[in-house]
Each structure stands twice: as structure tokens, then as C-alpha cells.
Amino acid sequence: MDAAGRSEQWVENQLGRLTDEYDSSSVHQTSWAVSAERYERIAGVAANERAAAGVRVTNADDEVLLVRDRRDEWAAPRGRVEPDESLETGAIRNVREATGVECAIEDVERISIVGVGDETDRDRSSIYCLVVLFAGSCGPDERVDPAETPVRWRRSRPTDGLDPGVLAI
Template sequence: MEYTHFVSVAGLVCNDKDEILLLKSPTRGWEYPGGMVEPGETLQDALIREVKEETGVDVEITGFIGVCKNIQKDIVNIDFSCKYSGGNFVTSDESLDVKWVRRDEALDLVTFPLTKKRLENMLSACNAVSCFNFKKEPFEVVAEEKYTVGR
């Protein structure tokens, strides 16, 4: 049997004011930075690269938040918390705009269903890891659990 899974990473990037970094995607609207892990690349290196490419920002990964899987396309998404460590905003084909927003603003700005669900989990993470499986079209969570960190 041949296994083909794709892995993506995303980061909830916060600054010293506890604001969240969002970028405006041309297809999904406002979202947090992230993208696909390239062959031979670590999860951490992929996230640092994606954040830099999409926003111009340098980050330090501070924690693991959760994981979710698209059961229709075999894509595993892994979410981390990060803190801003430098850099200036840039835009690209993947990011039409980049800005810091308050936590309460973030959920109002993010409207794409999967992105919003993952952001809700990121914002509510506190000594627990979220794990959910979903169908993307139409978006539906088919199973969800929160697990404590450690034993």
C-alpha cells in the first residue's frame, strides 16, 4: 500500500502587546501564516520559512497547539504558537496585506470556515492540544478531542 499524506504548518504569532499576526490571502481572506512542509524539511523550519515568506516577520516557535486532518484530501495541518522576534512586513502573491490585530478582532476578521475553526482552537489552547478531523467541502468537523499536555 502506498501512503500519500501532505503536511502543512501554521503559526499563531504574537507580539509583545499580545496582538496576533494576520495576513490577507487573495482566496481565503484574513488568516494566520503557514503553508506546506517541503520534502526533507522539519516542521519547525517549514513554519519559520512560511511566516517569513508570507509576512516578512521572523519568529521563535514557543509551543505546539494542535493538529487537524482533512479526511477528503489526506492533508495533516499542525499548529504552533510563536512569538515575534523581528523583521518588517512584506506582501506577496500569497499575502495582499499583513497586520497586527487584537485577539478579539482576529475572530471577526477570519471568515474562511476551516481557518476560523483552527484559530478558535489556537486562541483557546491552554495546557491542552486540540485534535480534529474534518471534511472541507462543505466544511464539517467529523471528530474532535482536546488532550492534556503530558500524562
């Protein structure tokens, strides 16, 4: 099976597992056309290395944990999932590394499937990447110091979802 087939199978397996564990969730699909060189780089990594995950963490005051992202916007903490991690483990690690906050996952908020195609050869099969935003919470003692880090608790819930661009592939 080629890279495109392996990536499609891996995404299908993960979607099935997430549906079984968290019931239904909204799934969005988008596609990108990238250079042949970038397509080859993406094809060269294992399917489970093409995943990103984060958590929309709320606290007891119903505030949402946000970090300033690479585009200088406030968003849920998120990042790449390592090859040896589950989506959930990667999401929790990404929150901890970005904010210092320990959280628990309660549900899936959004799933995005990104089909990556070769812009120079439209006949090549898409390689699929998976981006998952979980919903979660943290204990009452979890605090952040906004003076020292680009992390905030905010009462208003931004409508931004997990940007599939976070994959940085």
C-alpha cells in the first residue's frame, strides 16, 4: 500500500476509534495543493506522524485557556502529535508544554481531515492528515502567569477552531 493509502487507512481507523469513544463529532474536510517536493516529504513520514491535536480547556469559572499562536492570534493550545502518542496523549502534552496546565479530555469538539495533493500532478492521490480539537477541563488549582507567558484565561469563548495549518508539514 502506498503512502496515500496508508494515510487514508490510518485516518479512517482514528475516526472510527474517536467515534466509538466519544460518540459523534463534527468532521470537516479541506484540501491543500503543495509543491511536489513538499508532497514527497509528507509522503515520506508515517501516517501517524501527520496528526495534530489540542484541547479547548475550561476551568471552574468557565474560562477558556488560550495561547498566542504563531500567527499572533489567541487559540486553544495545540501542536503535533508524536509518532508514539495517541491523539489524546499528544493533545494533553501540547497543553502542558504550552501552558504548564494539566488537563483532562472529556469530548471531541472538532475533527479536520486535510487532504494534501501535489500541485504539479493532480493525478497523484491525496495524502491525509488529521487535526483534532478535544474539549477538556482542569482542576481549580491550575493557574497561569500572564506576565511571564503568552497564556491567558478568557471568559469569552472565541469561535476559532483548531486551524489545520498547525500541522506545519
